[in-house]
Amino acid sequence: MWKILCVVVTINIAAKVACLVAGRMENLNSEAIYASRTRYTVLVDAGSSGSRMFVYTWTTDRDGFANYSSLKLFNDSQGKPLVRKITPGLSSFRGSPLAVRAYISKLLDIAASEIPRSDHAKTPVFVLATAGMRLLPQNEQDIIWNEVRNSIRSKYEFEFKDSYAETITGDEEALFGWIAINFILDSFPSSSNKKKPTQGMLDMGGASMQISYEVSQDQPVPKETTMKFEFVVTELRETLNYKVFPVSYLYYGMQEIRNQYAREVIKTYQQKNVIPDNQSDIQIEDPCINTNLTVTQNVTLNASGNALQLTVDFVGKGDFDLCHNRIVPLLKVRNDCMPLICTINGNARPDVDLSIMQFYGLSEYYYSLDDVMPKDATNYRYDVIAPKVKALCAELWQDFVERLRRENPTLTEEELAERIRLKRLICFKAVYVLATIHEGLQFPKSYDKLYPVTHLRGIETQWTLGALVYILNTDHRKQLQESVITKISIAVVSLCMVLLVIIFIILIIHRERQCKGAGFGSCIERIRLTDKPDGNSTAEPDANNHSTSVSEP
Known part of the structure; x- marks a missing residue:
């Protein structure tokens, strides 16, 4: 009975030690990344006729997942949403790329002065261009983007990678607009794994127009015409999948x-x-x-x-x-x-099903009809x-x-x-x-x-908001994957420690069985003799040890 008790107690202690060690590793990792709970992101919409900068802020929970209810435009020192617009469009610098640095600084200097300096290194900057840049040949785009990237890297302390400044596809722009509309309408559940109905989106800028809406998972639509959006329900740490049809019509802005x-x-x-x-x-x-x-x-x-x-x-x-x-x-x-x-x-x-689905018209779908829409x-x-x-x-x-x-x-x-x-x-x-x-x-x-x-609902309807929600969900999916890996590591460490303890106990029990029926001193002597390595010297029986038996012929 005492042997079973020892085994149980030892295994329990080993498991607790393993969990404490691995759990501390997980907590240190979480604390190192998410020590600050207020986040900022700078997003520049580089359109065909001008560029608009939006600065967003939100809070996170202890694991770094966004509290979506807190996501909003950051207010500047005057208490107004930090949104700034400059003209002309970024694509207009095709013949004078060196002027791009002064151009982009007009926006980012403001962001740098308003966002707390201590948060700059944790604040990503995204410059995303739309149809105006898509109209340019790739080599001309590359020249402009090199100037944008060099300017941000050399002048600011913001978090930045080359991939943060790029020309997005028309389908991405359409998808981001759809996400923005449905995020504002609370179409994505915050604490349930049950999907809600979503609504459609129309948008028209200077160079292109877009339409985007959800289709059912079993609807026969060519795969290359749809995009998948995975929304992480942060409270449940679960993912919901949406099949979206987004399309952009270049030259139809x-x-x-x-x-x-x-x-x-x-x-x-x-x-x-x-x-x-x-x-x-x-x-x-x-x-x-x-x-x-x-x-x-x-x-x-x-x-x-x-x-x-x-x-x-x-x-x-x-x-x-x-x-x-x-x-x-x-x-x-x-x-x-x-x-x-x-x-x-x-x-x-x-x-x-247009009898059910609503569509929301952005940009020119609003401004071009403003003079003829009834006021009520x-x-x-x-x-x-x-x-x-x-x-x-x-x-x-x-x-x-x-x-x-x-x-x-x-x-x-x-x-x-x-x-x-x-x-x-x-x-x-x-x-x-x-x-x-x-x-x-x-x-x-x-x-x-x-x-x-x-x-x-008091929120400006811009595709940039949808782009941020998309980026956050990409990060959340990575966090969920890392969390799974961490939990597997904890389980493996715990299992290994328990197995080592079990092996150790088995060895002890095995040794004890070898000594069964012999006195304590004799058992120790047997273990000593058994553990001697083979070699030129051999053990001789002790003549004074009367307990040693001699075989008779």
Whole structure:
């Protein structure tokens, strides 16, 4: 009985020692990495027309997992969200890359002065470019990125790797926008492993537009058209998988489609009119511009390998139907995509239950419809908006300007002038947005669950927020993997120590059995004789030891 008791006590002690040692190792590792519980991240959205810097902050639990409820924009010393914008876009430095350092410093100097100095080494900086940079050849992108990376490494103490400054794909941009919308809407559970319904996202910038939404795991969609997003429910340390369809349409942002439109209008003009080689200024009527407004635009035509530079005065005629008819062909929608739905530029998308799923329209889907959305409405309805767009396009430009002045009495003359400048293409923009929704993406005109927004629940709707949530979840998955490895190591260490103790006890019991029936002194002598190594000397029996038996022949 005492032997069993000894074994149990010894094994128990060994296991506790092993756990204490391994557990201390785990705690030291956790404490070393996550000693501070406040985190910061600097994210720069390098868009086609400008760059915007967002500084986010949040807290973590003792294991370093983000407390998502605390994730927000960091307030500067004036108590305002730390968001800054500069122009032009990063891609505009293709011919003067050395100017990039001063450009990027305008943003990061502010971040460095506002974020506590003691946290700089733990604060990552990401500079992520979108469609403006995607339009550049790779070698020109590389030159600009080298200047960005060298500038950050040489001047700041922030956490930074080369991969933190890059051009993201259009699909990544679409995915990040989808994550941002659903994060703000609390579509990702915080303390449950049961998934909630998610909503869709539309976005349009200067050079590209995006659509993104979740599809079911068993929905037959080409694998290369979907992306997987793994969300870690931090309270449960469990992962939920989402199958997302994100797509980006390069050259279909508002600036790029206007350039395409202008080139097509000039080509149509050339079919009826000869432009002399020495003439660079022409006038063309444009149904997508308000009457009594002329918009001058520089247009480059590539004909027979030669670039023709033209300065075109587009004279407004304000005709919604004619404008719409000219824009729709630019979308290049096929009609042979079954069972998928044909969309822009020969692409297709999987079907979705639009009777349930809501979509949120960002950027131009908000700004281009702002003048025609009823003030008390939050959702887009074609039967309400289309007649207002028709009236907007038919409105004389001077009447529109006067109405703008009346509706914004608090604006200074300078602010009003800038507002008027941004509205010069309002007819074109509104018609194009409608065309992308219904002819481009094939949303039925009865669909009434599209919500144009700039903010949701008081939070600015930017894809940068989704990028941060994606980055945090990537880190969380690594932490879960490391935690599993640590736990396995603890188990292995504990098992090894217990096995060593068991082996030691077995050896003792084995020795004791060898001595069974003999006196204590005799047992010790046997062990000594047995443990002698073989060699030239041999043991001789002790003549004085009367307990030694002698065999008889």
